Amino acid sequence: ESIDIKTPSKEYPVFLGQHVIEQLPLFLEKNYSDITKLLIISDEKVASIHLHKVKELAAKSGKQVLEYIVPEGEHAKTFDVFYQCQSFALANGLNRKSMILALGGGAVGDVAGFVAATFMRGIPFIQLPTTLLAHDSAVGGKVAINHPEGKNMIGAFYQPEAVFYELSFLHTLPIKELRSGFAEVIKHALIQDPEFYKWLLTEIQDLAAITDEQYLYMIKRGIAIKASIVKEDEKENGVRAYLNFGHTLGHAVEGLMGYGNFTHGEAVLIGCVYALKLSQYKGLSFDLVEFMEWVQSLGYSTNIPKQLDHTSLIQKMKKDKKTISDTITFVLLNEVGFPELAEINDEIILKQLEEIF
Numbered sequence: 431e432s433i434d435i436k437t438p439s440k441e442y443p444v445f446l447g448q449h450v451i452e453q454l455p456l457f458l459e460k461n462y463s464d465i466t467k468l469l470i471i472s473d474e475k476v477a478s479i480h481l482h483k484v485k486e487l488a489a490k491s492g493k494q495v496l497e498y499i500v501p502e503g504e505h506a507k508t509f510d511v512f513y514q515c516q517s518f519a520l521a522n523g524l525n526r527k528s529m530i531l532a533l534g535g536g537a538v539g540d541v542a543g544f545v546a547a548t549f550m551r552g553i554p555f556i557q558l559p560t561t562l563l564a565h566d567s568a569v570g571g572k573v574a575i576n577h578p579e580g581k582n583m584i585g586a587f588y589q590p591e592a593v594f595y596e597l598s599f600l601h602t603l604p605i606k607e608l609r610s611g612f613a614e615v616i617k618h619a620l621i622q623d624p625e626f627y628k629w630l631l632t633e634i635q636d637l638a639a640i641t642d643e644q645y646l647y648m649i650k651r652g653i654a655i656k657a658s659i660v661k662e663d664e665k666e667n668g669v670r671a672y673l674n675f676g677h678t679l680g681h682a683v684e685g686l687m688g689y690g691n692f693t694h695g696e697a698v699l700i701g702c703v704y705a706l707k708l709s710q711y712k713g714l715s716f717d718l719v720e721f722m723e724w725v726q727s728l729g730y731s732t733n734i735p736k737q738l739d740h741t742s743l744i745q746k747m748k749k750d751k752k753t754i755s756d757t758i759t760f761v762l763l764n765e766v767g768f769p770e771l772a773e774i775n776d777e778i779i780l781k782q783l784e785e786i787f
């Protein structure tokens with residue numbers, strides 16, 4: 431299976447399914463005959479499970495293969511790690527005829543992609559996602575590292591050459607990480623596809639029991655939704671902002687809790703609940719009770735952690751790079767599948783926070 435991603439700056443394929451990773455050597459040989467060195471960037475955990483196989487396949491392309499291992503999770507998305515990757519690349523003679531392979535979840539994809547975007551003003555890279563969340567992060571070309579002042583503050587729009595989404599890599603993913611990624615699947619359904627939302631609601635009752643067939647379907651749908659939005663608006667001047675559904679409050683929760691305590695998706699899910707609540711206040715008709723029961727049964731918390739007070743959440747949301755004026759902009763739904771941007775004043779934000787959490 432392959433999905434074509436078309437953006438103004440680049441077109442590239444997403445190969446998705448069991449064994450797609452085995453097509454990597456031929457793909458490299460055929461399309462990148464001028465590339466001499468491959469640098470695989472992966473994290474400690476993913477490398478310990480899957481690097482061996484990827485290294486072997488990469489070497490089959492006839493190119494020299496190097497590896498650089500970064501820490502897991504958000505610890506990978508720092509200036510230090512970014513600098514170390516660049517230094518490693520320079521020390522090992524990488525140049526414009528080199529390519530980076532990002533093997534891991536969104537964190538690895540983000541830092542490795544940013545290294546690729548900036549090393550010698552940009553060298554090609556390929557995403558080899560290993561998490562469910564990466565159906566979101568590996569497509570669309572946003573790459574970034576964090577600044578102590580905020581998540582993803584330093585980055586670029588830089589599209590990969592291709593994405594090889596090997597489904598069997600997901601089999602080793604811990605349930606908590608699965609839950610994180612599934613929140614972005616829900617997000618994609620809510621903003622663009624009521625039928626897909628219904629499918630999820632009826633089909634997915636236990637995250638530990640998702641079949642490959644179900645993975646294939648939800649990842650394909652999720653990527654198609656993301657692709658349709660990125661095609662229209664690569665650099666987030668308009669509709670791409672809809673992808674931030676659930677992220678306004680989600681990022682604030684994630685940031686204030688300290689990255690690592692809450693996964694990205696777990697925080698985003700809380701943000702989705704809240705965005706749905708605000709949407710209802712603005713007139714959306716939606717069965718929020720059914721939604722809450724469903725996600726709770728999947729193991730999500732729908733409450734803001736008690737130690738976070740509402741005023742500091744508002745302050746944090748105002749620091750988000752997406753907040754331009756002093757009023758916070760939310761992505762809300764008119765209906766499932768029909769998002770809109772709305773500026774909501776602090777008073778209403780607080781009142782709704784108090785009602786729901």
Ligand code: NAD
Nearest residue numbers: 475476502503535536537538560561563567572599602603
């Ligand atoms: P991650 O990359 O931090 O991976 C989560 C954890 O799972 C890590 O500990 C990792 O080692 C482990 N892991 C990954 N794959 C595994 C596998 N197959 N088997 C066992 N363990 C595995 O997290 P993520 O959830 O994939 O990504 C989160 C990051 O993505 C955040 O930094 C977020 O900001 C970013 N993101 C970026 C975009 C974008 O458009 N660029 C979109 C959404 C999220």
Ligand code: ZN
Nearest residue numbers: 614677694698
């Ligand atoms: Zn997200």
